[in-house]
Amino acid sequence: MKKVLAIQQKIIPEMIELLKKRYEILKNIYYNQPVGRRSLSQELNLGERIIRTEVEFLKNQGLVEVNPIGMVLTKDGEKILDELKEIIYVLNDYKHLEEKVQKLLKIKRVIIVPGDSEKDKTVLKEMGRACANYVKEILHEGSIISLTGGTSVAQVVENFPRISTKDVLVLPARGGIGRDVEIQANTLTANLAKKISANYRLLHVPDNISSETLETIANEPEVKEILEILSKSDLLIFGIGRADEMSKRRGMSPQQINELISKGAVAEAFGYYFNKSGEAIFRTPSIGINFYDVKNIKNVVAIAGGKNKAEAIVATKVNNPNMVLVTDEAAANEIINILQIK
């Protein structure tokens, strides 16, 4: 397969471009269906007419169905889309890219999804799906999964296939982070547990409270119990954020934010802020998984994409050789840029 594609790239490169274009269109229809011609053209930055021509073609090929309410992929279309992913993967030599990033970050594995999640929302969905598939593979009876909040992890949950598991427990990695209920760790925990028919426990802690209150809460028997189980979790899924964005989203005061940034914080993950060297220089006052425990967890899966997250990804050093990173093409290339210049 690799050989055929290499030959084709040499002899009919236009067609390979066309292949990518149609793949993008199919993918976008799939993730937004039912969707109209005009919104598609906006999403893809392609002229309306172009979309129209391509859609007409895809319709003739029986890959999309055109209804008055919008366009939908047919069964065939979904199948082709799935098969195209593999082709695109090989075409862009992601395997090679993955290995490169994996070696630079000195982690267990990197999974790269085509595209740029900043520019194309479906890429984030693909990342979620890729991550979900990976997690599904390593899940086993008795697994204790912990996860953080955030839009990326939300996509993992969203795209997690409904499966039935045995004796699996899902926990939030931290208590009450973020304001948007949809992407809070607790919400995601519950949703994932439902999808895989697992048990779950939640951690309810108010935002931005004093350290004394925090300690009191942490010593509550019920909370304490969860924290104990949490430290035994064998699978952690977490998103990586930029320090500037996350501190704002957490509702920190401008002074605090300034202090944080001036101290060199560039990344945030599971409540810790990291500087460029990968040192944890600040901890959000909350309860949850302990930084020093993370490095002993058997499977640590980070998810983050987009060029602007690259610096944060590089900075987030959990010092766990078992870490797996799910990211996108744009971030991967930028990570290489950052680390190879040094």
Next chain:
Amino acid sequence: MKKVLAIQQKIIPEMIELLKKRYEILKNIYYNQPVGRRSLSQELNLGERIIRTEVEFLKNQGLVEVNPIGMVLTKDGEKILDELKEIIYVLNDYKHLEEKVQKLLKIKRVIIVPGDSEKDKTVLKEMGRACANYVKEILHEGSIISLTGGTSVAQVVENFPRISTKDVLVLPARGGIGRDVEIQANTLTANLAKKISANYRLLHVPDNISSETLETIANEPEVKEILEILSKSDLLIFGIGRADEMSKRRGMSPQQINELISKGAVAEAFGYYFNKSGEAIFRTPSIGINFYDVKNIKNVVAIAGGKNKAEAIVATKVNNPNMVLVTDEAAANEIINILQIK
């Protein structure tokens, strides 16, 4: 590979035409190099401008080199051409075609080359090369190869790779057939022998002589010896011709030709004329391999292409289940037409 191509046919069907076009161009440059733009455009029945655009592209890809004396394939170009053959092969599902024809003709194997040798001279060359490769594979120490004359067999010899063999003997299957020295069995025998550094013997017999003289010659000790070795040959390569064409080329009298055709002769091979039912109804007065011996030869390789040869191919029944046919796409399709209607 098959799967990738199947997906691509669904999602970028335009690719196939383009791929074939560029393949044809590369192939034609290769077989005619150094060649100019204009003669190429004539050869391929494509506009001069279109050749120009394509050649410019191929030049940019580093596949052809453009000199003042003409265009030449680069090393890369040759490599790509070779690899493209495989793709074209799978794309057109020749494997399937080959099996179909093989079953219809009830022979051992059919090897099909893309294209139509009537319209494109390079196709005949490809057939020759394909045949040569097959023969090369089955050659072994002590092989006795016999071959007929004709343009097709000439291409086999022409495209035979230079190899060194041990104890191989090459013989003409028949004496003195045809006028064109270049494609006489004797010439081809000598040429092939040189290419594979084998021994050879020749059969010199004048054309169209009386049967008495023929017998006298056949009893000459030297000739007799060759005929005896000939009957022991284990590899026969022969071309198949149309009865009408061959009888003319052999210089038969109009009366004889008329008689032959009215008796239903449609095919000629190694000096025998066959009717539609595959019965040998006439034998050219000459000496050489015996029809009834042919069916006992271990490897019988026939080569013939072009739509108008299909009928002759079907008619030429040597009743040897070991026969292998090397032909082109056009003939193969026509053979199926003829035999499936019945």
Next chain:
DNA sequence: AACATAGGGACAAATTAGGTCCCGTATTTA
């Protein structure tokens, strides 16, 4: 009932592809 959004029709504008002729040059031929 009004509104938003869907696909499809239509057509001009823009771009691209293709046909044709010419020119300078290098090589072969007379």
Next chain:
DNA sequence: TAAATACGGGACCTAATTTGTCCCTATGTT
């Protein structure tokens, strides 16, 4: 040695295709 041939490349015009744009009617939503 000179003419002839065949080469690639430049130029230009035309045909064909692609693309942008606007409008229309239908359908589902508020």
